[in-house]
Amino acid sequence: MKHLLLFTFLATGLLATAQKKAEIAFQVSGVCGMCEDRIERALDVPGVIMADWDVESKKLTIAYKTKKITEKAIHQLVADAGHDTDQIKATDEVYANIHGCCKYRDGASCSGDGQHNHEEHD
Numbered sequence: 001m002k003h004l005l006l007f008t009f010l011a012t013g014l015l016a017t018a019q020k021k022a023e024i025a026f027q028v029s030g031v032c033g034m035c036e037d038r039i040e041r042a043l044d045v046p047g048v049i050m051a052d053w054d055v056e057s058k059k060l061t062i063a064y065k066t067k068k069i070t071e072k073a074i075h076q077l078v079a080d081a082g083h084d085t086d087q088i089k090a091t092d093e094v095y096a097n098i099h100g101c102c103k104y105r106d107g108a109s110c111s112g113d114g115q116h117n118h119e120e121h122d
Contacts, residue, residue, distance in 0.1 A: 005079065007030060007099065020065070020066045020067060021049065021065055021066070022063070022064060022066050022071075023062065023063045023064075023065070024056075024061075024062055024064075024071055024074070024103035025059055025061045025062070025083065026058065026059070026060055026075075026086050026087070027058050027059060027060070028053055028058060028059075028060045028078055028083050028084070028085050028118045029057065029083055029084040029085075029103070029104045029105070030053065030055070030083050030102065031055075031101070031103075031104050031108055031109060032055065032102060032104055033055065033100060033108055033110075034056070034099055034101070034102055035098075035102050036055055036081065037054045038077055038081050038083070038098070038102070039051070039053045039060060039081060039083055040052065041051055041081070042077045042078055042080065042081035043062065043074065043077055043078070045077065046068055046116065047064050047067075047068025047069030048062060048063075048064045048066045048069060048074070049063040049064055049065065050062065050063040053073050055075070060078070060085075062074060072087070072088075074103065075087045075088045075098055076088055079091075079094070080094060081094070081098065082098040082102075083104075084097050084104075084105075085100075088099070098118055
């Protein structure tokens with residue numbers, strides 16, 4: 001009986017402190033490796049476990065803790081970094097400040113493998 005009570009107490013405590021995790025994926029506008037770095041850096045925040053944006057598919061996959069951050073907040077962080085999502089568009093002011101080769105709205109396309117960095121363009 002004592003072991004059953006201890007087990008019940010521990011299990012209840014673990015459930016109470018457990019964070020619910022979720023994984024989502026959505027489209028994010030961008031064109032190159034610099035965009036990928038910018039998008040993923042924007043999501044380096046508490047509550048986001050993993051963020052991976054694929055240059056080819058333009059798909060962002062994220063694992064996050066639902067008690068720490070919301071899906072809407074994730075979309076906002078990406079838009080605040082200058083990239084449109086399927087829910088939130090980056091402001092024109094923020095978009096204007098991203099690197100010239102990353103201007104996805106203006107038809108920018110990067111030459112090479114799409115994995116270049118800022119140093120190659122400065």
